[in-house]
Amino acid sequence: MLQEIHAAGGEVFGISSEPHTLAVEAEQEWETGFPIVGDPHHELREECSERGWIDVFANENYGHLRERKWASHPKGYYQPAVIAVHKSGRVLYRWRCVPKFTNMNGAGPRPEAAYTCDKIQAAMNSTEDAPLDREPEMGTETASWFRFMLMLTAHGWFIRPRALPLAREGDKESVNPRKVMRRVYWFLAMWLLLLVVLPIGWFGIVLLAWVVAVIPGLIEIHHQFQNEPDPY
Known part of the structure; x- marks a missing residue:
């Protein structure tokens, strides 16, 4: 799927709320095939919000990760989000996770990859920004x-x-x-x-x-x- 995105002229980036050194380490360890950028001070998050693209939810308290002594989230950690933007600046797709009892505090499933790509492809023919996807097709079920x-x-x-x-x-x-x-x-x-x-x-x-x-x-x-x- 990553090759198909590149063939269509697109690029994929991952953004982490951890320092860039840890982001690069994750990129190499997981062999993602795309760059992961560290944004510990939420500059990219704030830029996305200011542009009206997406408001990524950030948890200020990450004490439940206390076993990870090396973890560092100076301004809190990101909840998952997906944003696809056309080169013109038009939003093709956006989804964000907000921690709830119904999604295991954000540890629940993510939008299914093929579904997300289909939504992006369909939005290419539109002239309007895509609305926030509130009921995406998820890859797995959520535990209670x-x-x-x-x-x-x-x-x-x-x-x-x-x-x-x-x-x-x-x-x-x-x-x-x-x-x-x-x-x-x-x-x-x-x-x-x-x-x-x-x-x-x-x-x-x-x-x-x-x-x-x-x-x-x-x-x-x-x-x-x-x-x-x-x-x-």
């Missing part, structure tokens, strides 16, 4: 917020929820979602066993103690995710 939080809680061994960030070379890799769900099943089995072997009073005390222990972490990660209301 409950399931998503359950996975993060399991990743933190049911005490302090932990995000599942991409690992840099040399980092300890995050547990993949399938293994995280195995932890959930074992955790539920443990509670069923406790319900059987403990008096109901003791079981209630243990359950209450766990709830008290896990709530601060749940509150913390909700604040960090900065979810917006669904109508946003």
